[in-house]
Amino acid sequence: MNLPFLPDIILARWEWLLALLLLPLMMWWRGRIGQAPAVAFPTAFILRDLGFKAKSTSGGVTFGLVIVSLAAAIIALARPQKVISHDEDNSEGIAICLTVDVSLSMLIEDFYIGGSPVNRITAAKRVMRDFIRGRKSDRVGIVAFAGAPYQPCPLTLDHEWLESNLDRVQTGVMEDGTAIGSGLAAASRRLDKETVPSKVIILLTDGANNSGKLSPQDAAKLAATLGQKIYTIAIGTPGVHRIPLPDGRVITSGRQEFDEGTLQEVARIGSGSFYMAQDLTALKEIFSTIDALEKTEIKRRTISETEELFFFPASLAAMLLALALLLRLTFLNSAPVAVAT
Numbered sequence: 001m002n003l004p005f006l007p008d009i010i011l012a013r014w015e016w017l018l019a020l021l022l023l024p025l026m027m028w029w030r031g032r033i034g035q036a037p038a039v040a041f042p043t044a045f046i047l048r049d050l051g052f053k054a055k056s057t058s059g060g061v062t063f064g065l066v067i068v069s070l071a072a073a074i075i076a077l078a079r080p081q082k083v084i085s086h087d088e089d090n091s092e093g094i095a096i097c098l099t100v101d102v103s104l105s106m107l108i109e110d111f112y113i114g115g116s117p118v119n120r121i122t123a124a125k126r127v128m129r130d131f132i133r134g135r136k137s138d139r140v141g142i143v144a145f146a147g148a149p150y151q152p153c154p155l156t157l158d159h160e161w162l163e164s165n166l167d168r169v170q171t172g173v174m175e176d177g178t179a180i181g182s183g184l185a186a187a188s189r190r191l192d193k194e195t196v197p198s199k200v201i202i203l204l205t206d207g208a209n210n211s212g213k214l215s216p217q218d219a220a221k222l223a224a225t226l227g228q229k230i231y232t233i234a235i236g237t238p239g240v241h242r243i244p245l246p247d248g249r250v251i252t253s254g255r256q257e258f259d260e261g262t263l264q265e266v267a268r269i270g271s272g273s274f275y276m277a278q279d280l281t282a283l284k285e286i287f288s289t290i291d292a293l294e295k296t297e298i299k300r301r302t303i304s305e306t307e308e309l310f311f312f313p314a315s316l317a318a319m320l321l322a323l324a325l326l327l328r329l330t331f332l333n334s335a336p337v338a339v340a341t
Helices: 014-031 042-050 060-077 120-134 159-164 180-192 216-225 260-269 280-293 311-329
Strands: 006-011 038-041 080-092 094-101 111-113 116-118 139-145 149-156 198-205 228-235 242-244 250-252 274-277 297-308 337-340
Touching: 014 060, 060 311, 094 120, 094 149, 094 180, 111 120, 111 280, 116 120, 120 159, 120 228, 120 280, 139 159, 139 180, 149 159, 149 180, 180 198, 180 216, 180 228, 180 260, 198 260, 198 280, 216 228, 216 260, 228 260, 228 280, 260 274, 274 280
Parallel strands: 038 337, 094 139, 094 198, 198 228, 228 274
Antiparallel strands: 006 080, 080 297, 111 116, 139 149, 242 250
16 A cells, blocks of 8 residues: 555555554543542541542543554554665667768758758768767767778767767868778778677768778678678769868869669668668658667666565554553552542
């Protein structure tokens, strides 16, 4: 039985509380009109008319202590218990490596945030930040690649640190080019060091593989052999674009083409999916889809323990009863009154 005013306290033998109903009956019986205790003296008739009927309230204080003592004893018999419970989580997290193209074409400003044009890498980092925040139990890291790969953010559970280091994902760090195969291989090698049961590569690129010694298909086969899943995303819009460089110069890209066939083949080998993102909304939806597909398994169980509390009311009952007995035998001891016969 739970107590509404004490949610952490239960009574294991609540039926004993029914005995509390006897206490008002005892109090009524004790307080009824009756003869006071007396000693008969033959010559006390002179005082007869001065006599009065009295309630049998001798020892009223001690009787009150006895009643409270009985109430405490009944509560002890009801076995009050404190519930101690806690949830135990056993999370089998996922290791996720965001593999991001940082070639110069990622500076093309064909995405919009709040109505203002932004480049592809800014849009990608905006969506990746939201994705990272949602993967609280997972180790997430970033591999960037242009003509060669590099690792700006190793896999970590410290997502605040990871977000603060997203600025390290930028163009110009490595020679220009698009080494998709090398980027995949670098991500796969990094994931292989993790001991979690599920490992995922999310590849985001805006071009076709034109650098590196390893083809995207061979890199995907390597990742698949290691039990890693691959999702591929082609980001950007086709056509000829202007590329504003960090030094202020503006160059014109060749005609933007996406090697959808290769990205689809890589996703198929990696047991994942291929997506196309030509605006920010589509990119957000893609990451939301992947987020829903790759759920972290959390096993939760509630452990409940109880702590017996009967000792406290039982001790109170014993102390009150002892006090009532002490008062009855000492300070509140009274002699009977005399009445005439």
